[in-house]
Amino acid sequence: MEVSFRNTEFDVNLSILFTELPLLARPAAAAAAGFTKVELWWPWPDDPEPPEAELAALRDALDAAGTRLTALNFYAGRLPGPDRGAASVPGEESARFRANVDVAAGFAASVGCRALNALYGNRVDGVAPGVQDALALENLAYAARAADRVGAILLIEALNAAESPSYPLTDAASAVEIVDKVDAATGLGNARLLLDLYHVAMGGADVREVVDRYAGRAGHVQIADVPGRGAPGTGALDFADLFSRLDAAGYDGPVGLEYRADGPSANAFGWLAGR
Numbered sequence: 001m002e003v004s005f006r007n008t009e010f011d012v013n014l015s016i017l018f019t020e021l022p023l024l025a026r027p028a029a030a031a032a033a034g035f036t037k038v039e040l041w042w043p044w045p046d047d048p049e050p051p052e053a054e055l056a057a058l059r060d061a062l063d064a065a066g067t068r069l070t071a072l073n074f075y076a077g078r079l080p081g082p083d084r085g086a087a088s089v090p091g092e093e094s095a096r097f098r099a100n101v102d103v104a105a106g107f108a109a110s111v112g113c114r115a116l117n118a119l120y121g122n123r124v125d126g127v128a129p130g131v132q133d134a135l136a137l138e139n140l141a142y143a144a145r146a147a148d149r150v151g152a153i154l155l156i157e158a159l160n161a162a163e164s165p166s167y168p169l170t171d172a173a174s175a176v177e178i179v180d181k182v183d184a185a186t187g188l189g190n191a192r193l194l195l196d197l198y199h200v201a202m203g204g205a206d207v208r209e210v211v212d213r214y215a216g217r218a219g220h221v222q223i224a225d226v227p228g229r230g231a232p233g234t235g236a237l238d239f240a241d242l243f244s245r246l247d248a249a250g251y252d253g254p255v256g257l258e259y260r261a262d263g264p265s266a267n268a269f270g271w272l273a274g275r
């Protein structure tokens, strides 16, 4: 399948692609594959406050490769792994999230990244959902204010229930509800939906209908094909149609390639035409 997309704002997610390389080698590998934009989950799953030298080394690697970071996750616990965020997880994880907020926002500002993704966090057995939701709103508002201070938006992402059974945001509507609550709490209007078409499709929704309805609320889009979370063309989604729907909805932000390569990551971009 060959796809050209008016918005060539494709960026490579370096937390799922090029992972066969050390973190600091990935920006150059993405640049060698023709990309100038990249995105990352929080790169230190065990450390919400990494040493400045590690932050500087990543900043230097991004700069040396001529790549710009278009989106960065806040600390989200063990991701990849069992966790799906820390904003709604009481106790130490909430404290780690809050300790990370200014670190992540400051790093984003230092590399020109203007989108920060705060994964909501899994439900915790024995903790009332209302308690988690109240904590999440407090923490997400705190993160939105920090993002605003550096000229960034706060992204709220729905995942799919099949792969994240304890994660409470499993459709666009539930993520947008949180976006609206955060905006109401801060008055800043800098919260946006992270529209991940892979998770939408894995949730069984009509992806075309969700794009038509929610693309206008999106501050960032991520894609992978379904089934298999591979490159476009490896599954059943019609990306030419979905990209035209994003265009028609006026979405002109980044489109993150958040899929798994079948073999070397450098060979995972053949579906792109005319870049």
Ligand SMILES: O=C(O)C(=O)CO
Pocket (backbone or CB within 6 Å): 041, 073, 117, 119, 157, 159, 196, 222, 258
């Ligand atoms: O786990 C995922 O699929 C994500 O998008 C994390 O940001």
